[in-house]
Amino acid sequence: MAKVSSLIQFLGLTTLSLAWSHTHCKxxxxxPFWPSDIEWSQLNTTLSGRLLAPSPPGAVCHPTQPDFNVLSCLAVQTGWLTSxxxxxNPVSxxxxxxxxxxxIPLPTYPCTGEGYPVYVVNATCANDVKLGVDFARENGVRLVVKGTGHDYLGRSVAPNSLSIWTHHLRGLDFHDSFRPQGCSPSFEIEGPAITAASGTQMLELDYEAHLRNLTIVGGGAGTVGVGGYLTGGGHSALSSTYGMAADQVLEIEIVTPGGDILIANECQHTDLFWAVRGGGxxxxxxxxxxxxxxxxSTQFNTVTALIATAPGTDAYWSVIANILSQFPSLDELGISAYTFIVTSFxxxxxxxxxxxxxxxxxxxxPGLHPENTSTSLEAAVKQVFADATASYPGQFVTYTNxxxxxxxxxxYEPNNGPLSAxxxxxxxxRLLDKKALTExxxxxxxxxxxASPLGIGAQAYLVGGRGxxxxxxxxxxxxVNSAWRKAFVHSVISVGWNPLDEKTKEEQEALLNGTxxxxLRKLAxxxxxxxxxxxxxxxDWQHTFWGDxxxxxxxxxxxxxxWDVLWCxxxxxSEGWEVVDNVLCRV
Known part of the structure; x- marks a missing residue:
């Protein structure tokens, strides 16, 4: 294992003195409290060598770094753009x-390790996770959890931390019916069920289900992992039919911050079972x-659709509003949608x-009923477009397939995504209810x-509704956020900037939040x-994300x-802590 002194030099930890003016920091x-090399080595031994000390993944592209390798760099640069x-990768x-x-894997940018965990538990079983959790708790080390890194809020990575990497927790079991542990011997949940280790990704889970003529409520991108997806609630193309992904959970195995390996379901540890399904x-x-x-499994019908008009057409936003106002009616027909509103496109x-x-x-x-066909779906979409553009003859072109x-x-197999990175x-x-869409x-x-940045636009996903x-x-x-139980649309906006361009980042973030x-907050x-x-x-993120x-x-x-072992x-x-100079400290 690397020496502490060399770690400090590599990680660029030159500002710790300010953070350590706080009396309660990780x-x-x-x-003074960071575990010694001997203690880290002992943890590695108990983990049978599965404690990693990875270099930043982009280091192979930087001549100043010991891992520099031209061929490896080319592979990293190619892979970097894919989720x-x-x-x-254990830390990316x-x-x-x-x-x-x-x-970043471009030699024109700087490279240090200070944005990444120092050590990683490459977990292959629940006991590996327990060992990592216990070590972090007992030594006051910041702990993070990474499944796939498919995280838009940055919760799966942190500097100066120990990370639990669940990627290699693998395994799937299929059940014709399911009996939760701790319930009475006669208690059984009828119907098919799947037990998936938390390293399972959606592409594998959907594929294995398909082989058995089954369908799941799963994430849109194939690289989404079950852990973060389900704990956040999980919307899906099938949510309008069956409900949120968290609504499908029958039982969980979890390692608590106290180091207990628990089975939680509706019969035991019921508070934890309630919280994990949507609590983050x-x-x-x-x-x-x-x-x-x-x-x-049932037949699955889709219609790819487009409405187009000349840039700056006055009627454009009225047509968009009319289309969105018809989403509750589409939901009544069992229809869901992923749609995009983009000007200058x-x-x-x-x-x-x-x-x-x-x-x-x-x-x-979904073809749950004989009348649910691609023909009926296309007719419904065409009618929505016709109604929305009826007052503006000749101004809009429509396309459906x-x-x-x-x-x-x-x-799903050819269309899952986004897979870019x-x-x-x-x-x-923002989640939008019927009032916001129709009143x-x-x-x-x-x-x-x-809410629609030029050339980027906004997304309007019909993934709520009756289901x-x-x-x-x-x-x-x-x-699960109670707002989901009223929502029809989950609308998403994105902004971006070039790496290390702090001025543009601040401008874009201000527009994202303030404009x-x-x-959409004012609309709903x-x-x-x-x-x-x-x-x-x-x-007010507490109530925006979890309501009552x-x-x-x-x-x-x-x-x-x-102990606040887990913080993000x-x-x-999370209110009682803040990050100061890349160190997590009590407020």
């Missing part, structure tokens, strides 16, 4: 800014496996070579006009936002983690 290299590459995440841009990841413990409900996929003001996306309809797949996997950026979002179309049009409203999670309820997202002031895709510094559930979640956090922002119970 240990960091160079502090799958970051998922396979899909967005550069969460690592503080400290070692890296908070109440480290999820090691989860059992979820599955559904028989060009697309190779649609052969659009000159800028247009456009609205495009994919509408989806219907496809039927034998099951959800047939659609390696950028700097932030998201903002005042003028206000709706103005809100999306304000989420009528879901019946085990135990009667879970911690784009604020327009009584709603909230989805924790896994949101602005990291959302005002927050106070109960905070009590459960204090019960299971009175914005996460339940």
């Amino acid at each position: 240990a960091a290299p160079g502090s 799958s590459w970051h998922a396979d 995440t899909i967005e550069n800014n969460w690592n503080n841009d400290t070692c 990841g890296s908070t109440f413990g480290v999820l090691t496996s989860v059992t979820i409900k599955a559904f028989p 060009m697309s190779a996929d649609f052969n659009i070579t000159s800028p247009i003001d456009g609205y495009y996306g994919i509408f989806m309809l 219907a496809t039927s797949y034998p099951d959800f996997w047939g659609y 390696g950028n700097d950026g932030l998201l903002g979002s 005042n179309l003028t206000a709706l049009a103005e809100a999306f006009k304000t 989420v409203q009528n879901a019946k999670p085990r135990g009667g309820s879970n911690a 784009y997202t604020e327009a 002031p009584d709603m909230g936002a989805y924790i896994n895709e949101a602005y990291v510094n959302e005002p 559930n927050y106070e109960r979640l905070l009590e459960i956090k204090k019960k299971y983690d009175p 922002h914005p996460c339940v119970g």
Whole structure:
């Protein structure tokens, strides 16, 4: 294991003295409380050599770094732009800014390790996780959890930390019915279920389910991992049919901050079972496996659709508002959608070579009933477009293309995403209810006009509705934001900037929070936002992300983690700490 002195030099830890003027801080290299080399070596021994001390993944591209290698650099630069590459790396995440841009694989940028964990537990079983959690708690070391790094809020990485990497927690078990542990011998949940280790990613889970003629409520991107996705609630193309992903959870195995390996379900540890399903990841413990409900596969129908008009057309925003106002009616038909509102838009996929003001996306309809066909879906989408453009003859061009797949996997395998990575950026979002979508179309049009950056636009996902409203999670309820139970649309906005361009970053973040997202907050002031895709510094984040559930979640956090072993922002119970000079300290 590397010596502490060399770690300090490499990590650039020259500002610890300011942080350590605080009396209650997590240990960091160079502090009096950081474990010795011998203690780290002992941890490595108990882990059978699975304690890693990885260099920053971009270091191979920097001639000043000992890992510099031209051939390795080319591979890293190629992989850096894909989420799958970051998922396979023990410390990397899909967005550069969460690592503080400290070692991008371009030699023109600086490279240090100060944006990354110092050590990583490469966990292969729940006991590996326990050993890492116990070590962090007993030594006051900051602890983070990384599954795939597919995290838009930066919760899965931190400097001066020990990381639990769950990527190699593998295994799937399929059940015709499921009996939760601790329930009466006669208690059994009917219907198919799947137990997945927390290192499982959506592409594998969907594929293995498909092989058994099953479908799951899963994430849109194949590299999303089950842990962070389910603990955040988890929306899906099938949420409008079956509910949130968290609504499908039947049982969890979790390592608590106290080092206990627990099985939680509706019969035992019921408070923890409630909290983990929607209360956010890296908070109440480290999820090691989860059992979820599955559904028989059905035909899956889609329509790819586009509306286009000349840039600056006055009627454009009225048409957008009209389309969105019809989303609750589409939901009544069982239809969900991922759609995009973009001005000054060009697309190779649609052969659009000159800028247009456009609205495009994919509408989806599971074939649960004989009348649910690609023909019926296309007719419904065409009717929405016709109604929206009826007052503006000749000003809009529409396009639809219907496809039927034998099951959800047939659609998902070629279309899962986004799978891109390696950028700097932030998201903002808002959940929109029927009132926001239908009560005042003028206000709706103005809100999306304000919330749509030129050339980037806004996303309007029809992933709420009846399925989420009528879901019946085990135990009667879970911690999913109550705003989801009224929402039809999850709307997302993104901004980006070049690495280390602090001026542009500040400008874009100010626009994201004060202009784009604020327009949607004003449109739906009584709603909230989805924790896994949101602005990291959302005002009143406690209630924006968890509504009336927050106070109960905070009590459960204090019960299971009175030491604050797990900390992330914005996460339940994070108010008592702040990061000072890359060190986590009590406020």
